[in-house]
Amino acid sequence: MLRAIAWRNLWRNKLRSSIIMAALTIGIIGAVEMDGYMTGLTNQRVDAAIANEVSDIQLHNPGFLLNQETKYLIPHAGKKADEIRKIANVKAVSVRLKGAAMASSANAGAGISINGVVPDDEYRVSDLHDHIIEGTYLNNKQKIPAVIGQKLAKKLNIGVSDKLIVTMTDSTGTITNGAFLVVGIYKTSNTDFDKSNVFVTRKDLANLIGYPTNAGDEIAILLNSNQHTKAVTKKLNTLFSAEVKSHKLIIQSWDQIQPLLKSMVDMMNYFSYLFLIIVLAALTFAIINTMLMSMMERTREIGMLIALGMNKRKIVRMVMLETLFLSIIGALVGLAISILLVDYLSIHGLDLSSFAKGLNSIGYSSTVYFQVNREFYFTTVIVVVLLAILASIPAMMRALKLQPATAIREED
Amino acid sequence: MSIIETKGVYKTYNTTKVPVNAVNGVDLKIEEGEFTAIVGPSGSGKTTLLNMLSGLDLPTRGDIFIENTNLKGLSSSQLIDFRLNNIGFVFQAYNLIPVLTVKENTEFIMFLQKVPKRERQKRVKELLGAVGIGDKMDYKPSQLSGGQQQRVAVARALASRPKYIIADEPTANLDSVSTSELLELMAQMNKKYNTTFIFATHDQRVMDKARRILTIEDGKILKDEQFDR
Structure with a gap:
């Protein structure tokens, strides 16, 4: 009542x-x-x-994080990638050869981060292929292909089929340069990323700077869901505990890579x-x-x-x-x-x-x-x-x- | 045995510089089944006395016994429970719950007493029939006349099976026909259920029905008259 x-x-x-x-x-x-x-x-x-830039988890040589220099390779990166692929909830793994470089065209130049990737592996780890607005994504059949961001293309005033000159330090510490053919232009929602990231095949980049074609300084891991990040990171730390303890390897989840x-x-x-x-x-x-x-x-x-x-x-x-x-x-x-x-x-x-x-x-x-x-x-x-x-x-x-x-x- | 007994009851208000004795040493006994009117001019202290007899207010000095219970010894929560189980009220302004129907208003007091639903419904039917309003059980108070509302108030007062009913100027807002009907009804209820009724009133028609009239002035009982009616 x-x-x-x-x-x-x-x-x-x-x-x-x-x-x-x-x-x-x-x-x-x-x-x-x-x-x-x-x-x-x-x-x-x-x-x-996660999809375009950092993935869920990344592995590096700690030295690479300090200087972004290609010489800080991950020992046996390919073998490690195979081991990682066996872990539950790991969707895809990509071994990258990455470094700081200068990109230039006949008109202008810009500081970039060059990413040497295996196209098929990268396709599974990153959504970059979905953001191609002109041309095509990387594949192994193309000759020295490069995919660049729209912002960089605009800055350098180049387009698909134009040459992109890349200057960077090789394995001996000598400045070297090479030409890539722009096969695709991408546009993500992050203009800073688009301005500074160039994707080429790992084989081409390794050849240019004198490293074995299976060398890598970054292993990017995509998971089935980012809810598994903690668990997989823990497993990786156990799997590579010796190298982690001896500071030869560092394993970081996306939130550690991008704390901001x-x-x-x-x-x-x-x-x-x-x-x-x-x-x-x-x-x-x-x-x-x-x-x-x-x-x-x-x-x-x-x-x-x-x-x-x-x-x-x-x-x-x-x-x-x-x-x-x-x-x-x-x-x-x-x-x-x-x-x-x-x-x-x-x-x-x-x-x-x-x-x-x-x-x-x-x-x-x-x-x-x-x-x-x-x-x-x-x-x-x-x-x-x-x-x-x-x-x-x-x-x-x-x-x-x-x-x-x-x-x-x-x-x- | 007296149902109500007051011993040297005083009520003093200190709201002005000079304390005012609204009730000034009242000794009184009321027996079960009485039909009593407390009469007197405005400000004579009849409402104050009635408030104390109903446990709404406590005396400054003296004691009020309801059967064997001294009201002064009860806490405010105990007083509420005491009123619920011993006293019925009929107010001048009817004071029904406007959002409840006639049936629910009558039932409400029994709900507070935790009477089982079936028993409540039985009593509601009986009482509303007895006060002549059985055909308006689902009406809201606003759909009834003043006289009808006061009949519901009487039914509500009786519903809790109280030891006595306090009625403060119950006819003040009623026309003459409704007043006579209500007084007749209360007299019937008094006889039928042997329920004690105590009125505070100015109304000569109420006085004409009362079997005992207590005349109060300046907080004192001046006259205590019994009538054989």
Whole structure:
């Protein structure tokens, strides 16, 4: 019966209750969509970084990380790659010969990172082939092929079928240069990456700088899902423990390679929850006000209930139920609309192409596909319930302080 | 044995510079089944006395015994429980719960008493039939006249099977026809259930029905008259 009273009391002033519910609904839609946007944006960035740039896990000679010099090779890189392929949840492995170089054309020059890859292995590890906007991806049949980013092509003023001159240090420490034929131009959502990464075959690069064609200074590993990153990293550390301990090999997951990206993910997550709490805390004051107004208008009625014999526990329950109904209805409507909206935006994306230049320059895509974790929805419900309980306290206190003898004589 | 006994009851208010004795040494005994009116001019102390007799307020000095229980010895929570199980109320402004139907309003007090649902429904049917409102069980209070609302209030007061019913100016908002019908109804209920009724009133028609009239002035009982009606 208390539930019935609380529920019907809610609708005594339909306009007032509806306004508060609408405020909660809008607040929750705002908080959820904000989380959907931020999570989608950062997850896309992480996915893009894993797919195109760093993979899930990388192995290096520690010296390479300090100087990006090709001489810091991984001993028996090919054999190691074969062993890694046998580990559960490893999807693909690519051994790269990588180094710093200078790329030039007849018109201009630019500092680059040159990636010598086995095309078939790289195809499985990286999504770069999906980002070719002109020409083709690398294959072994082409002669000294190179795939370059659109930004670099623009800077050097070259296109498909043009020559790209690469200057770098060879295995003896001597500056050497060679010509590659641009066979493809790619464009990712990260303009910095596109500006500075050139892909050639490992065999061609090794020949140019005097290393065996199976040499590698980076092993990139793609997993079935980045949820397995920790477990596979642990297995790799066990598998190559001797070299890891003797500092001949370093194994890093994507978040260690790009700590800034990892902290960005954590920060966005933190901001989502902070935003949710700020929005709901602000709405709590509106709920407090509504409940206090409701109690003030019903002073005589509550005085009568106490006079009749309704004890404090039941008064508390009635007020709390009213506040919970008010808050939970608004929250559930808000969540339902939010879920539908997130569903739609997770498929169709939010087109921010007018901000594409800025977003791409910091590595973010201009179409954001919203993502919201179940935990966020769950947390929203918990926070709403907790704040509703808190919001009911002032109204409860007022009701409990009423003296029935005077309250029942209050004017309406 | 008296159902209510007051011994040297005083109620002093210190809201002004000079303390005011609203009730000024009242000694009183009310027996089971009485139909008693407390009368007196405005400010005479009848409402204050009624509040104390109903456990809504406690005396500054003196004691009020309901059967063997001294109300002064009860905590506020115990007083609430005591009222629930021993006292019925009929207020001047009806004070029904507007969001509940007639049936639910009558049932509510029994819900608080944790009476089983089947028993509640049986009593509701019987009482609403007895007060002549059995055909309006699903109406909301706002759909009833003042007289009908006050009948529901009487049914609600009786529903908890109280030792006595306190009725504060129950006819003040009613027209003459409704007043006579309500008084007749309460007199019937008094006889049928042997429930004690104590009224505070200005209304001569109530006084004409009462079998005992206590006249109060300046917080003191001036006259205590018995009538054979």
